[in-house]
Amino acid sequence: MFEKTDVLDHGPFYHGTKAELQIGDLLTAGFHSNYRPEVVMNHIYFTALVNGAGLAAALAQGDGRERVYIVEPTGSFENDPNVTDKKFPGNPTRSYRSRSPLKIVGEVVNWERQTPEELQKWRERLANIKGEIVN
Template sequence: MKTESIKNEAAKPTYYHGTKANLKPGDLIAPGFKSNYGSGKKAAYVYFSATLDAAIWGAELAVGEEPGRIYIVEPTGSFEDDPNLTNKRFPGNPTKSYRTAQPIQVSGEVREWQGHSPEQLKAMRDHLEKLREQGIEAIED
């Protein structure tokens, strides 16, 4: 029984959340606040990923002048695949992106990470701007 518990812990993925908020271990990131994306409406979900690259995009594209930060997080409740990315844009869930209506808890921070090139950032921001002009929200609830 103990061995199975150890195996399950070892198989547990690491989850990340990219933002510009300055947080510390133990802090909760909860829905109900202004979204960092789209029109900035009240967020019904908190988004996180099991890939560092998806979290880097989150940190780089979040609104605000603060530096991007990537936190290691743990969901406190159930979660589902992020429908904004899965099957609509990418078959399956290759970005391993998720959303939850429950808080996620910060357990650490990734202090060293490589951001995207200025060209990649510009291309993504231009793409998001075109979607906004078409009335398409980046985040769909």
């Protein structure tokens, strides 16, 4: 796994979800993927792009409201291979993952939200993705 100095960003970082959490809570791996529910994820994912986290919140499972949390990694992390290197050159989505928890340090209330039509296109795109999730 890469150390923090080997990645493009040093923060701030964001995680999008529909879960209602509090400052100080820890986000951990071990939950089902939002995109392939049969897969239990070995990592927790985050991004340096607040709007990217907002999109993830909109696509997340659940009925809660979309939330974007400001998070701090508690351990080492790496570029997300599901959207970088193995599938796209570099890290255009500035997405990362860690086996260590992410600590919630704040919440963002304003970000660019997708239209219902844009979200539908994303859902269709995700449903048609071929290949495995690199877990």
